Amino acid sequence: MNKPKIRIAITGLNNTDNPGPGIPVIRGIKASEKFDARIIGLSYENLEPGIYMPDLVDKSYLIPYPSAGMEPYMQRILEIHQEDPIDLVIPNLDAELYTFMKASKILAQQKIRTFLPSLEQFEERHKVNLEVYGNKYGIDVPRSTVLTTVTDISKIEDDFEYPVLVKGKFYDAYIAYNPEQVMNHYNKISAKWGLPVIIQEFIKGTEVNVIALGDGSGQTIAAVPMRKQYITDKGKAWGGVAISDKNLLDITHSLFSKSRWKGGMELEMIKTNEGKYYLIEINPRIPAWVYLAVGAGQNIPEALVQMAMGEKVEPMTSYEVGTMFIRYSYDLIGSIRDFEQISIKGEL
Amino acid sequence: MRLKENIAISESGFLFNPNTGESYSLNPTGREILRMISEGKERDEIFRIIQDAYSVSAQSLHRYLDDFLVLLQRFELIELDEHE
Numbered sequence: 001m002n003k004p005k006i007r008i009a010i011t012g013l014n015n016t017d018n019p020g021p022g023i024p025v026i027r028g029i030k031a032s033e034k035f036d037a038r039i040i041g042l043s044y045e046n047l048e049p050g051i052y053m054p055d056l057v058d059k060s061y062l063i064p065y066p067s068a069g070m071e072p073y074m075q076r077i078l079e080i081h082q083e084d085p086i087d088l089v090i091p092n093l094d095a096e097l098y099t100f101m102k103a104s105k106i107l108a109q110q111k112i113r114t115f116l117p118s119l120e121q122f123e124e125r126h127k128v129n130l131e132v133y134g135n136k137y138g139i140d141v142p143r144s145t146v147l148t149t150v151t152d153i154s155k156i157e158d159d160f161e162y163p164v165l166v167k168g169k170f171y172d173a174y175i176a177y178n179p180e181q182v183m184n185h186y187n188k189i190s191a192k193w194g195l196p197v198i199i200q201e202f203i204k205g206t207e208v209n210v211i212a213l214g215d216g217s218g219q220t221i222a223a224v225p226m227r228k229q230y231i232t233d234k235g236k237a238w239g240g241v242a243i244s245d246k247n248l249l250d251i252t253h254s255l256f257s258k259s260r261w262k263g264g265m266e267l268e269m270i271k272t273n274e275g276k277y278y279l280i281e282i283n284p285r286i287p288a289w290v291y292l293a294v295g296a297g298q299n300i301p302e303a304l305v306q307m308a309m310g311e312k313v314e315p316m317t318s319y320e321v322g323t324m325f326i327r328y329s330y331d332l333i334g335s336i337r338d339f340e341q342i343s344i345k346g347e348l
Numbered sequence: 349m350r351l352k353e354n355i356a357i358s359e360s361g362f363l364f365n366p367n368t369g370e371s372y373s374l375n376p377t378g379r380e381i382l383r384m385i386s387e388g389k390e391r392d393e394i395f396r397i398i399q400d401a402y403s404v405s406a407q408s409l410h411r412y413l414d415d416f417l418v419l420l421q422r423f424e425l426i427e428l429d430e431h432e
Contacts, residue, residue, distance in 0.1 A: 227369030244366040
């Protein structure tokens with residue numbers, strides 16, 4: 001049987017100790033027997049490891065950061081498309097999703113497909129809107145407030161008991177036991193990710209996460225819950241295990257059914273000792289631990305590609321509980337000529 | 349008293365709770381007690397079996413067994429019936 005050939009552009013090739021989801025997404029796609037994929041890597045830095053993985057990435061291109069503005073960003077994507085046609089683009093980083101969603105019409109005109117949530121779905125699940133989101137979809141969330149100036153820090157004690165979580169709008173979360181620590185984290189986070197900085201009630205319990213994929217009509221196509229077993233000093237999972245948590249799956253199915261989420265998602269939840277679940281964050285894309293789901297029997301990247309290409313995918317309802325992942329670091333050997341090529345020509 | 353659903357205990361004494369993702373290593377006595385719980389034996393019956401098999405005072409065994417059962421409950425590995 002002739003398998004369709006699909007040219008897929010993928011971001012998030014920074015497979016470091018704070019890994020982007022690009023490489024595991026590619027591994028899922030490459031594991032598919034339903035299509036052959038040519039992988040076009042889109043990278044922001046010339047030392048993103050994915051650039052130097054020819055077995056996984058067929059060709060890499062440097063692209064500007066989304067902060068450069070939508071016009072130069074899309075101009076570069078379309079320039080690449082002219083040279084190396086793209087059928088589908090899978091953005092994997094929070095900070096670039098907005099740009100891709102805004103540009104969906106331009107991309108569609110150029111016959112570049114995406115499989116992303118709507119702008120409304122994307123905006124309403126922002127950390128700053130989480131309380132409203134929880135009320136709307138019937139999920140418990142920790143109380144939160146936003147800091148837009150340093151003077152707001154003194155008001156935290158009016159509504160919260162320490163410790164509290166201090167979070168950036170895209171990434172980073174720190175626990176703070178007093179206003180001085182909040183100030184320290186506020187300065188660090190606002191310098192890196194901008195304002196506002198979010199203060200969230202600290203819920204004591206165990207963090208559990210779900211990776212899921214929605215078809216946009218309310219169906220959950222895939223969902224695998226995971227418990228982190230090993231966490232890096234950046235709070236990233238370095239090891240985890242697929243668990244059997246019916247409550248978590250019920251929460252996921254209910255959310256997808258009500259919100260009609262389209263695309264990949266990661267739900268970060270805290271399960272308290274009393275068995276209550278609090279939603280602490282929604283990542284609006286496939287998380288970096290997606291290959292655990294592939295290993296457990298749900299190839300989420302493959303299903304996403306199929307749906308993006310217009311195929312109907314039946315929901316995956318089973319997975320192998322107890323499937324584990326453990327990350328490791330690995331020294332890729334490259335040539336300075338490759339580095340030269342990507343640095344000077346912007347492609348490799 | 350019963351073992352929670354889907355709890356897996358291997359011959360080596362490795363216990364995996366698929367509901368929480370936690371895993372534990374049991375010593376031979378712990379393994380024996382978990383096996384008896386999974387067979388539906390109640391606390392007093394387990395007490396008698398252990399007392400017959402090992403040289404241990406009733407007072408110590410009461411304490412150790414109850415501590416162990418509380419621990420299993422705290423780790424969400426067993427459920428107590430309402431009257432327990």
